[in-house]
Amino acid sequence: MSNLSRRHWLKTAAAGSTLFAGALTTAHATPIEPMPQKWDETFDIVVIGSGFAGLAAAIEARKAGASVCVLEKMRTLGGNSIINGGIMGVPGTPMQKKQGYKDSPELMAEDMIREGAGLNHPDKVLHLCREALPTWEWTVKELGVDWVQERVSQEGGHTVPRCAILKGGSGSEIVNKEIAKLKELGVKPRTRVFMEKIIRDADGRVKGVQVREGYKFPDATSGKVKFICARKAVVLAHGGFGADVAFRSQQDPKLTEKVGTTCQPGATSEAWREAARIGCHMIQTSWIQCAPWSAPTEKGMGIALFFAQGAAAMYGVWVEDKGGNRFVNELANRKVRSDAIMVYLNKGGHCYAVADSTGVQPMTVSRPGLLEKQLERKCVRRYDTLEALAAGEKINLEGLKKSIVEWNHAVETKKDDHFGRYVNPHAKTMGKAPWYVSEMVPKVHHCMGGINTDMQGHALDIVNDKPIPGLYAAGEATGGVHGAVRLGSCAVTDCIVYGRIAGIEAAKEKAWC
Structure with a gap:
């Protein structure tokens, strides 16, 4: 890009787009299919x-x-x-x-x-x-x-x-x-x-x-x-x-086999290819969403997401391990949060969702028995103290404490000065043990x-x-x-x-x- 002016690059891109569009519009989009001799x-x-x-x-x-x-x-x-x-x-x-x-x-x-x-x-x-x-x-x-x-x-x-x-x-x-x-x-x-x-x-x-x-x-x-x-x-x-690695990585080269998926195995591309073959106008196929809240220990969708989203994102905090800091608006859209987690993963770090006993309470009301299943599967873990949680998950304790103080201030003032996160009017300050945590990795989720x-x-x-x-x-x-x-x-x-x-x-x- 250093050898191209922005204006020249825009002209080149526009020309390329025109050629591509022309190639599509000259395609024969009403194919003559051999009709079967009889319908079954x-x-x-x-x-x-x-x-x-x-x-x-x-x-x-x-x-x-x-x-x-x-x-x-x-x-x-x-x-x-x-x-x-x-x-x-x-x-x-x-x-x-x-x-x-x-x-x-x-x-x-x-x-x-x-x-x-x-x-x-x-x-x-x-x-x-x-x-x-x-x-x-x-x-x-x-x-x-x-x-x-x-x-x-x-x-x-x-x-x-x-x-x-x-x-x-x-x-x-x-x-x-x-x-x-x-x-x-x-x-x-x-x-x-x-x-x-x-x-x-x-x-x-x-x-x-x-x-x-x-x-x-x-x-x-x-x-x-x-x-x-x-x-x-x-x-x-x-x-x-989402489960078709070869097809999705053609649309978005970052989504290789190293990235998991929440999708069931049959989420593959055959029908997409066939729809395109008979002349359907396929739009925006490279926009593929990764979900930010899945646990690395679970295959597919899993159940940790209900904690990471329904408890920690609404009533707790998301932090990275090295500094213990909040690193994103926990209620930003999925792309923003997935991209933010990827930054830390690419540096060898880890990202966690954290909530206290008050924060998990709404989840336990709407999904009875779920917390027990999460703990049994160990995709969510419980600790008696914040210090034990930080030690068990290898999260910077002082940074984690500061993140919780920051969020408690947002709850009290109804304003998140750091990330501008929505403060739920029913949220309460964090601090009541036991404490709960899950690790998060993005997975391919939706096309x-x-x-x-x-x-x-x-x-x-x-x-x-x-x-x-x-x-x-x-x-x-x-x-x-x-x-x-x-x-x-x-x-x-x-x-x-x-x-x-x-x-x-x-x-x-x-x-x-």
């Missing part, structure tokens, strides 16, 4: 994926009178949704009002766009936020989902606490209720059915899928090839690619980019940005909602809001046969 099965709607979005789409399409088939490539249903952390971003719930937090859809949208670095599509964000409360109510009235009534939690980047908490402690509470609703409607999602190809005809319309039934992940040659006709539409709700869609959930064509006839998409398979950073709890809202829309709109399509 026919449905109005074929849904790919069995997470929040896919199941919501299937429910709404079936309620609209369409015949529906839900296909899942793994042995079990639910994808990442079933191991989701169990919170949903919703402004205006009874629980939020009970705790006295003032909120609005507009404030939530402002938070999402600010933290998303303005890469979000504003119309999609505002619609999501306005539909969040009616969608939460739908989970209660339509599905019978059970939510914690005593409180809401706060994830990084949210101006106020607005995260409704699932009583079951994970996304399985929603997924299982969605599956039960589909059973009531006469639809049984199928497992071990891998979508190998989206069949887009010479007229540009998607008319079905080629699958492998009896698929054994990850063997792409396993299973029997079948052709399933979608008389009205295919809905892509296949999720992200913000994906298929570009319109407000009705149509997948858009790379050549002209017009809807691809017979193709819809929702959830983590899509882009444009979260921008550079997804706020915690907003994935559930996104998936269910736009999953329902995709199902409703797909059912309105005129059948092609």
Whole structure:
């Protein structure tokens, strides 16, 4: 960069972007697929994926009178949704009002766009936020989902606490209720059915899928090839690619095999590649989120995150070991916090979440028995004194004490002078033993980019940005909602809001046969 002026570099970058865009727009985005001699099965709607979005789409399409088939490539249903952390971003719930937090859809949208670095599509964000409360109510009235009534939690980047908490402690509470609703409607999602190809005809319309039934992940040659006709539409709700090291490291070279993931093993790229192959406009795919709060001793998502976020980030402190200092706003967005932790990890340091017995109390109320599980797994550790904690974890004691004094001052004055962290009005000063701690490492968590869609959930064509006839998409398979950073709890809202829309709109399509 030293041999290039900034102006010259900008001109070069712009020229490169134009060439790249030209290469894309001259691509043939309406491929002629050899139509099968016969279809093995026919449905109005074929849904790919069995997470929040896919199941919501299937429910709404079936309620609209369409015949529906839900296909899942793994042995079990639910994808990442079933191991989701169990919170949903919703402004205006009874629980939020009970705790006295003032909120609005507009404030939530402002938070999402600010933290998303303005890469979000504003119309999609505002619609999501306005539909969040009616969608939460739908989970209660339509599905019978059970939510914690005593409180809401706060994830990084949210101006106020607005995260409704699932009583079951994970996304399985929603997924299982969605599956039960589909059973009531006469639809049984199928497992071990891998979508190998989206069949887009010479007229540009998607008319079905080629699958492998009896698929054994990850063997792409396993299973029997079948052709399933979608008389009205295919809905892509296949999720992200966080577990696909080869694909994700092409998008972001830092995300090598050395970086773990919270995703289930089936979060791979096959459906992404296939959507691109048949002409879907894929946007912002290099924006991949790492979650900051996982414990290095746990595989996948784990359970330490509920302590690091729900106790320490809200009512305690995050510190680094060498100096014992707070090193980041504990309620900053996930990218800011993950990047801050990476700085210390790259220097051979370690980062910890710390809370006292008062700080863990809200977590124990909303998630009974969880603290005991965390201690049993040793992903969270308990100490009788702060001195014992510092010695046991090799954290600088004097620095740790100063960090706690700093935070206690913020609680007393309702202002964090150091990092500008939100001070929860229910927070109390730290100092009551026993003390609790967990170590934190970032792990690949969520893909913000994906298929570009319109407000009705149509997948858009790379050549002209017009809807691809017979193709819809929702959830983590899509882009444009979260921008550079997804706020915690907003994935559930996104998936269910736009999953329902995709199902409703797909059912309105005129059948092609």
